Amino acid sequence: MNLLNIIEEIEKVDPEFNDRISPRRAAIRNITSFGTKVAVAALPFAFTTLFKKAYGQTAPVSVADVLNYALKLEYLEAAFYNQGATSSLAFSSTEQAYVATIRGHENAHVTFLKNALGNAAVAQSTQGVNGVYDFTAGGTFPTVFTSVDTFFAVAQALEDTGVRAYKGQAANLQKDANALTAALNIHSVEARHAAAVRQIRRMRGGAGASTKPWITGANDTGITAVNGNYSGEDNVTQGPVTITSLDGVGAKISVSAATESFDEPLTMAQVVALVTPFGVK
Incomplete structure (x- = not known):
């Protein structure tokens, strides 16, 4: 049995098969070079595993779908900071400066993604109720715009989640260098936001006193309601x-x-x- 010949035959009907299994093809080549009974016995299992990994995953997400997904998240974050900045929250001068800076970044991300998508961009009015979000998350955070501590706790969860969201879609943008570069640029800025918000919570003390600028373990926010964000x-x-x-x-x-x-x-x-x-x- 020559698996490499089989692979070549499959490539005739599926030109993208080689891309699907690389670098797994090299692994199969290494197995077939052993020339032992153990290696031969392992071939069916190896080939089955290769097929599962090549075809057992969901269809690739389009670049436009990924960018619209990112746009929805940026709409959410921009609206969060827009509302926070114009609320009655008693920020310190330092906190106010950070909120203003992050707000500017999030709105810039929205503008960039909308321009990149053009007519394909999802409208902000389709989100929430006519474009208005429930930042209490159904009553989970009732004091989000009346308590500075709650505001920054929610901000931390949103920023940490945004970092993970962009990282999770990098593979779906690999064939579009411009989109991948832009997404990674936004990803790095979201990571800076997350670190800044975490440091603010640490400086404020209280429930966030032990917070570090980076994630330690799983959910280190002190808020069990966001356990899923740190899974x-x-x-x-x-x-x-x-x-x-x-x-x-x-x-x-x-x-x-x-x-x-x-x-x-x-x-x-x-x-x-x-x-x-x-x-x-």
Whole structure:
């Protein structure tokens, strides 16, 4: 049985098959080079696994769909900071400056994505109720615009989720270099927002006193209502490597350090479920 010949035959009817399985093809080539009974016995399993990974995933999401998904999230964040900046919240001068800066960035992201999508851009009026969001998330955060602490707690959850949302869609933009570059540029700015908001919560003390500028473990906000936003952030395995098995400074790398060192992606479905209570559709 020559699996490489089989693969070549499949490529004749599915020209994209090679792209689907790369670099898995190299793995199959390595297995077939062993020339042992063990390797031969492993071939059917390896080939089955290859097919599952090549065809067992959902159809690729279009670039326009990804950008509209991003636009919906940016609409949400821009509206959040727009409302916060014009509310009666008693921000300190430092906090007010941060809110103004982040507000400007989020509105710039909205403008950029709308221009990039042109007529294909989803209208902001389709979100929430005629474009108006429920930032209490159905009553989960009733004091979001009357308590500065609640405002920044919600901001932290939104920003952390935004970072993971952009990371989760990078693979769907790989064939469009311009879109990928733009998305990663926005992703990095969202990460800066998240770090800034987290630092503000730390400086304010109270429930956010132990907050770091980066995510430690899973949900480190102190708010159980946003557990889902941090699902998977306690992952300590990157690729084939268990980070906590590596040598650190004087000891193995700790779980805290391992989780702080890597952001984890969220799928589109996961993110949509998380922001639906605010009115994102």
